[in-house]
């Protein structure tokens with residue numbers, strides 16, 4: 001049997017990938033323009049919306065540009081040390097730092113450099129390194145996946161802000177769940193993050209999904225479109241439905257029960273468990289509503305427009321509901337209605 005081309009592993013670049021043209025272009029254009037129009041972007045979206053894949057794709061594209069160095073930092077570790085180490089060990093840069101006599105031996109990075117006083121403050125170390133990078137007309141993109149509101153992250157963000165102000169060639173791309181990015185951004189000391197542009201990952205293009213299914217699974221045009229619509233453009237569902245349909249030789253109806261179960265166990269259980277009771281009640285009312293009319297749902301719940309408005313906004317920003325049509329809401333995740341029906345608030 002042929003190898004299944006779809007993947008259900010999170011965070012790994014899929015071999016079947018649908019490009020988000022507009023959102024990719026936006027970031028790359030802003031970063032590459034001279035002078036840069038932005039030096040930071042925050043990517044948010046619900047679990048399984050493709051944040052890690054998107055980050056990796058952009059990092060790859062920018063890394064392929066001349067004079068760009070991409071460093072991936074681990075959000076769970078000390079970020080400035082991670083960045084210093086990443087830069088130091090990039091083989092295009094090591095010799096520059098050595099000639100600039102940047103001694104990082106205190107941090108266990110590189111080797112002792114004779115006749116150079118070791119630097120003891122990591123922030124100063126990174127700044128000195130970036131000055132060297134700037135002299136060499138190079139630029140650095142730092143990527144951080146899954147940020148949360150931690151002390152390391154806040155320290156890193158404030159150091160980053162100073163480096164940007166000093167015209168150092170550093171760029172930052174991070175991803176996080178909306179709720180995590182939001183608390184980080186609303187931290188009083190993070191005024192600069194407050195203004196950082198956010199990209200809410202949109203659903204994948206339905207037409208592109210349909211043509212992928214048609215080509216890869218050899219299903220007919222009508223089936224391919226029907227399947228694509230079923231995924232609602234949710235990247236994880238695109239992979240899972242593709243995977244099981246492939247296993248069932250293109251008979252997607254047979255694949256559906258497994259597909260739903262997989263989505264529930266690997267994404268929806270976690271998403272549901274992270275919601276407040278009131279969020280769940282609103283989603284339940286929406287799932288039960290025939291029209292999706294905002295006023296109907298709100299009255300059904302006995303909430304005031306103000307109360308309802310703030311919950312609705314949060315659900316929109318988290319990427320759980322879609323409000324493209326004025327006055328109406330719908331669920332963003334595929335088959336989520338039936339999941340909600342069988343789960344307690």
Ligand SMILES: Nc1ncnc2c1ncn2[C@@H]1O[C@H](COP(=O)(O)OP(=O)(O)OP(=O)(O)O)[C@@H](O)[C@H]1O
Nearest residue numbers: 010011014017018047048049050051052053235236
């Ligand atoms: N552009 C894309 N085209 C096709 N499939 C994609 C795309 N982006 C992501 N996927 C698929 O969707 C699934 C989830 O992707 P990813 O791990 O990037 O999500 P995430 O938003 O980082 O999730 P989490 O919040 O759990 O970290 C993976 O199976 C991945 O292969």
Ligand SMILES: [Mg+2]
Nearest residue numbers: 011051052145
């Ligand atoms: Mg991820």
